[in-house]
Amino acid sequence: MTNLLILPILIPFLTGVILLFFPKQITAQRTLSLISGVALIAVNIFLVIDIAQNGIRTLEIGGWSPPYGIVLVGDMLAGLLVTSTAVLSLPILIYSIHSVGKEREGFYYHSFYYFLITGVSGAFLTGDLFNLFVFFEVMLIASYILIVHGNTKRQLRESFKYVLINVMSSALFVIGVAYLYSVTGTLNMAHLSERIASLDVEAPILTVIAVLFLIVFGLKGALFPLYFWLPASYAAPPPAIGAIFGALLTKVGIYSIFRTYSLIFTQDTEFTHTLLAVLAACTMIAGVIGAIAHQDVMKILVYNVIVAVGYVLFGVSTLNEPGFVGAIYYLMHDMIIKAALFLIIGALITVAGTSHLKQMGGIIKYHAKLGWLFFVAVLALVGIPPLSGFIGKLMLIEGGAERGQYWIIAAMMVSSLLVLYSMIRIFLNGFYGEIKLERADQHGTTKGLLLPCSLLIAVSALIGLGAEVLYPFVSTAAETLLNPEIYIDAVLKE
Amino acid sequence: MRQNDIILQTTTKIVLFIILAFSVFMFFNGHNNPGGGFVGGLMTSSAIVLFMLAFGLETTKRILPFDFKLVAASGLLIAILTGMGSFVFGVPFLSHTFGYFTIPILGEMELATATLFDLGVYLVVVGVTLTIIQTIGEDS
Numbered sequence: 001m002t003n004l005l006i007l008p009i010l011i012p013f014l015t016g017v018i019l020l021f022f023p024k025q026i027t028a029q030r031t032l033s034l035i036s037g038v039a040l041i042a043v044n045i046f047l048v049i050d051i052a053q054n055g056i057r058t059l060e061i062g063g064w065s066p067p068y069g070i071v072l073v074g075d076m077l078a079g080l081l082v083t084s085t086a087v088l089s090l091p092i093l094i095y096s097i098h099s100v101g102k103e104r105e106g107f108y109y110h111s112f113y114y115f116l117i118t119g120v121s122g123a124f125l126t127g128d129l130f131n132l133f134v135f136f137e138v139m140l141i142a143s144y145i146l147i148v149h150g151n152t153k154r155q156l157r158e159s160f161k162y163v164l165i166n167v168m169s170s171a172l173f174v175i176g177v178a179y180l181y182s183v184t185g186t187l188n189m190a191h192l193s194e195r196i197a198s199l200d201v202e203a204p205i206l207t208v209i210a211v212l213f214l215i216v217f218g219l220k221g222a223l224f225p226l227y228f229w230l231p232a233s234y235a236a237p238p239p240a241i242g243a244i245f246g247a248l249l250t251k252v253g254i255y256s257i258f259r260t261y262s263l264i265f266t267q268d269t270e271f272t273h274t275l276l277a278v279l280a281a282c283t284m285i286a287g288v289i290g291a292i293a294h295q296d297v298m299k300i301l302v303y304n305v306i307v308a309v310g311y312v313l314f315g316v317s318t319l320n321e322p323g324f325v326g327a328i329y330y331l332m333h334d335m336i337i338k339a340a341l342f343l344i345i346g347a348l349i350t351v352a353g354t355s356h357l358k359q360m361g362g363i364i365k366y367h368a369k370l371g372w373l374f375f376v377a378v379l380a381l382v383g384i385p386p387l388s389g390f391i392g393k394l395m396l397i398e399g400g401a402e403r404g405q406y407w408i409i410a411a412m413m414v415s416s417l418l419v420l421y422s423m424i425r426i427f428l429n430g431f432y433g434e435i436k437l438e439r440a441d442q443h444g445t446t447k448g449l450l451l452p453c454s455l456l457i458a459v460s461a462l463i464g465l466g467a468e469v470l471y472p473f474v475s476t477a478a479e480t481l482l483n484p485e486i487y488i489d490a491v492l493k494e
Numbered sequence: 495m496r497q498n499d500i501i502l503q504t505t506t507k508i509v510l511f512i513i514l515a516f517s518v519f520m521f522f523n524g525h526n527n528p529g530g531g532f533v534g535g536l537m538t539s540s541a542i543v544l545f546m547l548a549f550g551l552e553t554t555k556r557i558l559p560f561d562f563k564l565v566a567a568s569g570l571l572i573a574i575l576t577g578m579g580s581f582v583f584g585v586p587f588l589s590h591t592f593g594y595f596t597i598p599i600l601g602e603m604e605l606a607t608a609t610l611f612d613l614g615v616y617l618v619v620v621g622v623t624l625t626i627i628q629t630i631g632e633d634s
Contacts, residue, residue: 003580006587014574020567062588 004050005059005074007043008082008121011036016114026105030097033110037090040117044083051079052473056480056490058127066127066491067191073127073491076477077328081124081255084332087459088247088339089117091452095343096240098448099350104150104238112149116142116244123252127491129180129187132256133173136220140166143249146241147233158236165229169219176212183209190491193263193484202267210265210272214257214279221253223313224282227306231290234305235298239346242298246305247339251331254309258316258327262481269319277317281408283310284415291422295357297430300422301338301345304381307419308334314408315396323399324478329470330392333463337381337388340456341423344374347449348430357426362435370446371431373453378423380460382416388463499548506548513541521616522609531612535619542620543627551631562628566621573614576607 015036019029051057057074060066093113100109119139126132144166148159181187183205184195196206215226222230234245257276265272287306294300312334315327347370352360364371376387383389393416400409463470480486517537524530546554580589592606 002584003587010574010578010587017567017570017574020570021564060586062590063586 003059004043004047005057005072005125006061008040008047008086009072009118009125011040011043012114012117012121016111016118019111019114020108023108023111024106026102029105029110033093033114034090036114037086037093040086041083041090044079044086047074048076048079048083048473051076052476056487058491065493067186067188070131071127071188071190071491072125073190073487074125075480075487075490076473077255077258077481078124080328080332080473080477081251081335082121084335085117085120085124085248088336088456089113089244091455092240092243092247092339092343094455095243095346095449095452099240099346100150100238107149109146109149112142112145113244116146116248118142120248120252124255127189129177129189129192133170133177136173136252137170139249139252140170143245146244147237149241150238155236158233161229162233165219169216172212172219173216176209176216179205179209179212188491189259189263190488193266194488194492196264196267197484199267204268206265207268207271210261210268211275213260213265214272214276217253217256217260218279219253221250221257222283222306222309223253223257224279224286224306224310227283227286227309230306231299231302234302235296239298239342239349242302243339243342243346246302246342247335250305250309251335254312254316254331257313258331258481261316262319262324263484263487266484273317273319276313277405277408280310280313280317281411283307283313284411285310288415288418288422292418292425296355297345297348297357297360297426298355300357300426301341304341304419304422305338307415308338310415311393311396311412314405314412315399318396318399318403318405319482320399320402321475321478321482322395322402324481325471325474326392326395326397326399328474328477329395329463329467330389333380333388333392333460336456336460336463337377340377340453340460341374341381343449343453343456344370344377345426347446347453348374348426350449351446352430357429360430360436361433362431364431365435367431367446369450370453371427373450373457374431375427376457377453377460378420378427380457380464381423382420386461386464388460390464391467503548506544510541510545513537513544517541521612524612525606525608531615532619534612535616536623538616539620539623539627542624546627546631551628562621562624564621566618566625569614569617569619569621571614572617573611576610576614579607 015032019032022028051074059072061070061072096109096113116139119135119142122135123132123139126135144159144163147162148155177187180192183203184192186192186195218226234242261272261276284307287303287310290303291300291307294303308330312327312331315323315330348363349355351363351367354360380387380389383393396412397409517534520529520537521531521534524534542554542558577588580587590606590608590611592604594602595605596602
């Protein structure tokens, strides 16, 4: 089937467009969204198996061969990430149906949800730098709408900052693309990689462009010191939207750094990857300081998103196989577990009627399932062995040790411990402790909210327990990233 | 006080058709000369905006009783479907084709499926522009 590779982009796009025609029929909206959610998961899993059997898949859009046309490249990393995207988007969709309210749903909520997925899947699959920019914009414009959707005062204020910072970083992205095009004369990633590798002399301008791209993707992906916009804006929208943001948006920025720094900017790794490692270490520390400083449960969680960015980028900076394997494992794990945590904390806030840690307590007495789900999610987040976070972190440490970056490993261990502290504080103060709310005073129910949370935790447990099954896929992905020739050969077919 | 805007209204009635004709010209001209779906769509919307300025939103709604959000959505759908047409022939997504046809009156012409994609773009541009202007213009 020639067009298999377009389906992860086309299914959500087509769904979003069809949903535009009947915004007020909420039952029809929900049914169609759920059906496409399931179809998307099926197609993506099929795609991953196909890549595992036949190697990298490419699709020359419109029949124009690269580097002249746009090409979609499905290598294993992209395949795994689109699959994770689909797997987490369905539970979040179920959760939204139970939590965002009919008023929001009747106003194109599902359409923009699917446009966001379109942008994310497209960004993972594209093999062209400008096309990557376009998919970033598809994703961002959908996210602008979702962040302000429902126009509460807080959402209006935070969306303003969010839009401003992203318009800035998009402009920088275009400038970076323009520089790179004027130096190399091509925008296809494989062709770019080939041209840069064939330069005889070391070109300092390429290092400058590499740092410019690091700034751009660092702004999108919340890297130290460019993460300042993230905490307030992710805490503003309803938890379902926060979950899709926390699970996907920063990860696309990280993926772009991963892709460009393994494929394109490989000529002055001494400087660029050391810079990346230092920034990654600072990100871990800065994120964790925010996480332990706050008393607002949503803020604690949002700062943990930043910590994870640091871990993955540390793996990217190692440039060796265990580091890359660890980064890919951790990326997939973090997408799933952050979605789960956002949903659980959303349910917690619904029940407690407040997001302030000091005002809640003893929730576990009436909501035992929610409490233990949260507990398991925290253990998975920190990386207690049978669950999903362990194997990623272990490989990251191995990769760092191979490069002798012991200080960064130390920073990572300390920040892991503090992540555990910050999250377990929610468990001990919010779920345990003295009961501040009797059953009659509780503000909402968890009806329908527990199922999506449990689904995500189950996926996380599967990633952890099935690490051995997953390993061949992840190691193929890491191998492709370590040897850009495989990617270039698959795309340019020379 | 309501001003008498007979000059604006009379001029609009004449100029409107010139702009609309030019926008259609722009739309079909796009393959070989400057123009295409985007400019053509903007030009059509500017004609409708001129009509809104001269006659008011209510009159415009009466003579153009479309929901412009649906216009934009149908444009997107047309654009996707032209891309998906390639599925039927087993070629990559968004592959386009063309052929020469003899049409009464006009004679032999080159017809390309890219025009259908452009029609989608045209409808999206018209729909989005007018949705924005109508939404901002309406008193809520």
